[in-house]
Amino acid sequence: MSTPAPDRAEPDAALLLDSLPVPLLEVGAGNVVLAVNMAAEEFFGMSRQQIKAGGMAEIAPPDHPIYLLLTHLRQRGGSVTEHDLLFSSPRFHHEGVSVQGAEVLDHPGHLLLTFHLPSTARVLDQQQVYRSAARSVSGMAAMLAHEVRNPLSGIKGAAQLLEQAVSDADRDLATLICDEVDRIDALVERMGMFGEARMDYRALNIHRLLEHVKLLAGNGFAKGLRIIECYDPSLPHVWGDRDRLVQVLLNLVKNAAEALQEAGKEGDITLMTSYRPGIRVTAPGTTQWRHLPLVVTIRDTGPGISETVRPHLFEPFVSTKVNGSGLGLALVGKVMDDHGGVMEVESRPGRTEISLFLPLAEERGGLP
Known part of the structure; x- marks a missing residue:
């Protein structure tokens, strides 16, 4: 007669919450925050102790739409979703966030909130x-x-x-x-x-390119400005054309420097790299998927890009400068298209980030 297998221990609820990649809060009466998972700590740039101590006031001001969502849930129950919300403070800034709320079964007055960034x-x-x-x-x-x-x-x-x-x-x-x-x-x-030119693709150390760009900028158009480097040293090589990528990075750093100089204030330019799995696109004219996990971000602390200009930022002849031709960022778009990469722009007063998502050298199959 076989011996029955011992019962497996039930996983701890807090461990389960921390395993979720989605930011999650449990909110109680008086908008007290009862539980915070690790993804929410990262999302809001605070420890769970800080969030619990401050309650929802640490997350959003009193007139934020999220409080209407909480009131609706308390009055009617069920679940509800609110889209395109803004969460911003000195610690975090997220635009276009979708918040899903639901009541916790068998716990009257307890609500669960999950926060979802705009989709890829x-x-x-x-x-x-x-x-x-x-x-x-x-x-x-x-x-x-x-x-x-x-x-x-x-x-x-x-x-x-x-x-x-x-x-x-x-x-x-x-x-x-x-x-x-x-x-x-x-x-x-x-x-x-912008014409079609022969591209010299090869495996490149993106950090060497950024160091070269920093040297050129620091001795030229960005002289006197502080340029900060924040790199992930474990990144593999990028697959690209060296001269074209240097041209792209110089354009972006130059725009950041000019934004600070025109605002007439001291500020920083930060060059960042990171590895973010999850973005895959099909190569134009093929059915092959291209993985774009290597991210280069140029951040400045300038006045930001107006919402009216932002959707047209990479279109030709669109410029926020008095004497600008509007071709610099259009060229960035052209070179990124040639590399099969994608771009993302986030901007608000005091912080603008332009991120470039690029392919890895080891996944170069399918590139021109």
């Missing part, structure tokens, strides 16, 4: 906009190179001849024509960077 799908939808913008600029670059640049040389040549033949009073006008032709030619040359 939203990031990928945004990326489709960036890709469309990049393609439109590529087509425009080819057209300008052929239809505009050739006549420009003839116009400039004629203006130079006129400059020698006209009177002193009219010579300034001929010089003005030459100067404007040079300006247009420089713009067309910048547009030429």
